[in-house]
Amino acid sequence: MDHDQGPTGSGWLAALESSGLGETLRQSVWLYPLVEIAHILGFALLVGAILAFDLRLLGVRSARLPAEALSRLLLPVAVTGFALAVPTGILLFVTEATSLIRNPMFLAKMALIALALANIAVFHSRVGQRMAAWSDAEHPPGAARVAGAASLTLWIGVLACGRLIAYV
Amino acid sequence: MPNARKLATAALLSVAPVTAFPAFAHHGWGGYDSGKVLTLTGTIQQFAFENPHAMLNLQADGKVWHVILAPPGRMTARGLPAGTIKPGQTVTVIGYPAKSDPAEMRAERIMSGSQTVELR
Numbered sequence: 001m002d003h004d005q006g007p008t009g010s011g012w013l014a015a016l017e018s019s020g021l022g023e024t025l026r027q028s029v030w031l032y033p034l035v036e037i038a039h040i041l042g043f044a045l046l047v048g049a050i051l052a053f054d055l056r057l058l059g060v061r062s063a064r065l066p067a068e069a070l071s072r073l074l075l076p077v078a079v080t081g082f083a084l085a086v087p088t089g090i091l092l093f094v095t096e097a098t099s100l101i102r103n104p105m106f107l108a109k110m111a112l113i114a115l116a117l118a119n120i121a122v123f124h125s126r127v128g129q130r131m132a133a134w135s136d137a138e139h140p141p142g143a144a145r146v147a148g149a150a151s152l153t154l155w156i157g158v159l160a161c162g163r164l165i166a167y168v
Numbered sequence: 169m170p171n172a173r174k175l176a177t178a179a180l181l182s183v184a185p186v187t188a189f190p191a192f193a194h195h196g197w198g199g200y201d202s203g204k205v206l207t208l209t210g211t212i213q214q215f216a217f218e219n220p221h222a223m224l225n226l227q228a229d230g231k232v233w234h235v236i237l238a239p240p241g242r243m244t245a246r247g248l249p250a251g252t253i254k255p256g257q258t259v260t261v262i263g264y265p266a267k268s269d270p271a272e273m274r275a276e277r278i279m280s281g282s283q284t285v286e287l288r
Contacts, residue, residue, distance in 0.1 A: 027240065029240050032240075033241060055172075060173065145172075167199070
C-alpha cells in the first residue's frame with residue numbers, strides 16, 4: 001500500500017480493494033491468517049503432488065511404479081490443491097488489488113501459472129492421453145519428460161514468485 | 169535412471185535465477201537498515217489497523233514518516249487491539265529506515281502512553 005494508506009489508482013481494482021470484503025479481510029485478526037493458511041495448504045497439495053508426478057515423468061522410479069497408477073493418486077490431490085489455492089488467492093488479491101497489479105513478482109507469478117496450466121493442457125491432450133502405452137516403460141517418452149521438466153521448473157517458479165511478492 | 173536424475177537436477181537449477189533477486193525493496197526486515205536506529209516521536213496523522221501489517225503516518229522530525237508496524241493479530245496479542253491507537257495521538261516509535269525509501273521506517277517497538285509494545 002502507498003503512503004497515503006488508501007487504494008491508489010482508479011477503476012474496478014480500487015473498488016475491489018475498498019469493498020466490504022476487502023475491508024473485512026484487511027481488518028480481521030483471524031480471518032486473514034486463516035485465508036493464508038488455506039492458500040498455503042492449497043499450493044502445498046498442488047505443487048507437492050505435481051512435482052512428485054513430474055519426477056515420475058522424468059523417469060524417477062519408473063521401473064516399479066506405473067505412471068497411470070501414480071496419476072490416479074496425485075492428480076486428484078493436485079486438483080484439490082488448485083481448488084483451494086485459487087479462491088483463497090483471489091481473496092488475498094482483493095485485500096491489496098491496486099498494489100498487487102503493479103507488483104512485478106505478482107505479475108510474474110500469474111504469467112508462470114498461465115504457462116504451467118498451458119503445459120498441463122498440452123501434456124494431457126497429447127502424450128498424457130496415451131499414458132497406458134508407456135505407463136510401465138522404464139524410459140517415459142521424450143514429450144513426457146519435457147512436460148515433466150517444464151512443469152517442475154514452472155511450478156517452483158510460481159512458488160518462488162508468490163513468496164517474493166512481499167519483498168519487492 | 170541417471171538420465172532422469174540429471175534432468176530433474178537441471179530443471180531445479182534452472183529455477184535458481186528466479187529466486188536469486190538482489191534488491192528486496194519493501195517488506196521483511198532485510199529491506200531496512202538495522203545499523204541506523206531511529207527514534208521518532210510525533211503525532212499520528214493516519215493509522216491503518218490492517219493486514220498484512222498495521223501502519224501509521226507520523227508527523228515527526230519535520231516530515232511525515234510512513235511507519236510499518238506488526239500484523240493486527242500480533243498487535244492485539246501484545247496489548248494494542250483495534251481502536252487503541254488513533255490519529256491525533258502522540259506516540260514514539262523505535263525502528264529502522266527503509267533502504268529504498270527515505271520516508272519509510274519499520275518499527276521494532278512502539279511507545280503509546282505508558283505502554284511499550286514490541287512489534288517483532
